[in-house]
Amino acid sequence: MAVNPSAPPAISCKGVWQVFGVNPKKNLDRAWQDTGGNVRETALLLRQHGLIPAVQDVTFDIREGEVFVIMGLSGSGKSTLIRTISRLIEGTAGEIRIGGEDILAADAKRLLALRRDKLGMVFQHFGLFPHMTILDNVAFPLKMQGMATGPRRARAAEVLELVGLKGRETARPHQLSGGQRQRVGIARSLAVNPDLWFLDEPFSALDPLIRRQLQDEFLAIQADLGKTAVFITHDIAEALKIADRIAIMRDGIVVQIGTPDDIILNPVDDYVREFTRDVPKGRHAHVETIMTCPDPLPAMPDDPKLSADMTIDSALAACMALYQPVPVWGRDGQMAGVVSPSALAGALKAET
Known part of the structure; x- marks a missing residue:
């Protein structure tokens, strides 16, 4: 199921703290006031008083x-x-809200x-x-x-x-x-x-x-x-x-x-x-994250049919398939065989 970025969040966290120790709420409020709302200084002050700020001012929507x-x-x-x-x-x-409800x-x-x-x-x-x-x-x-x-x-x-x-x-x-x-x-x-x-x-x-x-x-x-x-x-x-x-x-x-x-x-x-x-970045990162979008889009003579959601490894292999095999030379200086650029790219892609 595709994620709908415009839908209300399923979970919303705003300024969530989890402090362990004696009177955590009272001590957090005091430290927050004393430091002017500085998260790192608040955590440091809590630790100095023997408390553990395990989660500090966490905010995100899911x-x-x-x-x-x-x-x-x-x-x-x-x-x-x-x-x-x-x-x-x-x-x-x-x-913390789940489906809009403050749990x-x-x-x-x-x-x-x-x-x-x-x-x-x-x-x-x-x-x-x-x-x-x-x-x-x-x-x-x-x-x-x-x-x-x-x-x-x-x-x-x-x-x-x-x-x-x-x-x-x-x-x-x-x-x-x-x-x-x-x-x-x-x-x-x-x-x-x-x-x-x-x-x-x-x-x-x-x-x-x-x-x-x-x-x-x-x-x-x-x-x-x-x-x-x-x-x-x-x-x-x-x-x-x-x-x-x-x-x-x-x-x-x-x-x-x-x-x-x-x-x-x-x-x-x-x-x-x-x-x-x-x-291995090429196996996880995708083409759309590194492509540019010039305006107007130019005419391109070679088209390896890349898609935006391809991994960089897959895109590299597709591009390399446009090029002809090249010679491989042995240690004795003689030609030992040939290899295609697409085979080189494919070998990288197949690594585990």
Whole structure:
């Protein structure tokens, strides 16, 4: 589902703080006043008084249908932020709106209804009930909603098929692999058909091959369902693969928000640049981010049929296909063979 940039935000955060310690709200208000509203000086003053400003003055909107990835190193505040947005922990200050509703003002009853009906959550640790079958694990949120046995089991079977576990309905969690158990967690989060999908490093404990497979499955599910998703990771390759936009955090502060192309090609500082240092830019960045738009557009004699959404690697390979093979010389000074420029470009593109 395409993201509609003109639609009202699915999630809106304004000036969100999460401070841990004694009397966090009172101390934050005092520090904010004493520093004249300077974020860094406020955080420094809080630390001097023994408090931990885990999330500092975070502001952003998440669009309907968007996969918004929050990433950073361990201790950057990314998991604390997603728990604050979902009110698994109480925010210290700021405003968080979901679908226009201020959830920081929601009472316990309303918050329970939001989590039950609108929010789907997946965490790194599967949290499955070991005594229940896979089907009953997935159906459990529907049972909490009061849905009758027949319909809830039918819905659980439907989402198990969606995540590729049809035929394993009667298995117990200990009979499944780690990747399969994570699929159960994903299915359970989707059982109630939530409006918002929160995923906190859901694949980080898995082997690389299984992780890539689940990333592909996540993208396929997202393409089919079009959920608004907030995805936490510390892996830049994972972020670039699945994100519509990425927010990079450092020490509780969001230092850059942008598309994968923005993050790769225009890092705002050395911290972001270090994240992307080993990223093969040609495989992730796209032609539209580096093309120019002269007016009028000139006539072009050679046309390799590039499209704006091609990766730079693919575009390079297409351009190089216009040129003839060239000789390759051996160490003895004799001609050893020929190679086409397109083969050279294609070999770079195929690197993993």
